[in-house]
Amino acid sequence: MDYVIGVDCGGTNTTAIAYQLSGQPIKTVVTGPANLMVDDLRALNNVRNAVQNLLAKIDGTCQAVTVGIAGLRAYPFVERFRQQINVPVPQVNLMNDAQLAQIAKLHGQAGLVTIAGTGSVVIGTNGKRQFSAGGWGHLLGDEGSGYQLSRLAVQQLTAETDAGTLSPFSKALLTHLKLNSVFELIDHFYQWDKGHVAKLAPFVLDQATKGDPHANTMVETATTGLAATILQARHKGRWTATDTVNLAFTGSVLEKNTFYREHLMQALAKSGLPFNYLPVTPEISNAIAAVYAYQA
Known part of the structure; x- marks a missing residue:
């Protein structure tokens, strides 16, 4: 065989x-x-x-x-x-x-593929043109990625620690990690590789689907940034404003969470540009x- x-x-x-x-x-x-x-x-x-x-x-x-x-x-x-x-x-x-x-x-086919897992990137093809946007890594970009969502969660906790009052989100984050304080988390955070950090993304998305305002702000920040990257890639593909462009989603963050995909599509809809969303498989x-x- x-x-x-x-x-x-x-x-x-x-x-x-x-x-x-x-x-x-x-x-x-x-x-x-x-x-x-x-x-x-x-x-x-x-x-x-x-x-x-x-x-x-x-x-x-x-x-x-x-x-x-x-x-x-x-x-x-x-x-x-x-x-x-x-x-x-x-x-x-x-x-x-x-x-x-x-x-x-x-x-x-011609179109765009958006990847959002640990990191993020948008890659496209139109005729003989091959192009991409984003994909610069967790220190320089990776908008809309699992790493960004996780980093935003930890930053929320550190900001609230400085302010002196922890929100339900931050308390839930510590409970989720089975840690007693932000200092324990930071000690772990700087030792984790980026894949381990990104494992906090499902927690953020779960809190967002439950209506937590801080988690929803994180989702809005991430999807707005990822939508901007998609639009940059669309521009590189030289499609006109009336062209309907195939758009596929892949990566754990996009594939496993309908809530997140819907927010990303809402962010893209604000551009007024047409997309054909391919089935998520x-x-x-x-x-x-x-x-x-x-x-x-």
């Missing part, structure tokens, strides 16, 4: 899936995070372990491995990384995780792009 492997790397985990050439999934392996600009050695180990695990467990011939990994655009040792994956496969293809999502979600991993890439 011939098959391909797709590897979708993220700030929280790496998902590797083997597919028949028809697109039928065979087996999945999940390892730890992989971001070249955060820790390239850990990224290499997690990608290599996932692929080797699949190769060892599947009876057949792997024709290609396609890896979508964050940080590739700025990474200076791409070819070395490819070689160090070190698997007996004819083709090992590396691309940015956003490019992987674009292939998986748009299936060759969290059950289909972006690793499926390996099949489309092999067939191209």
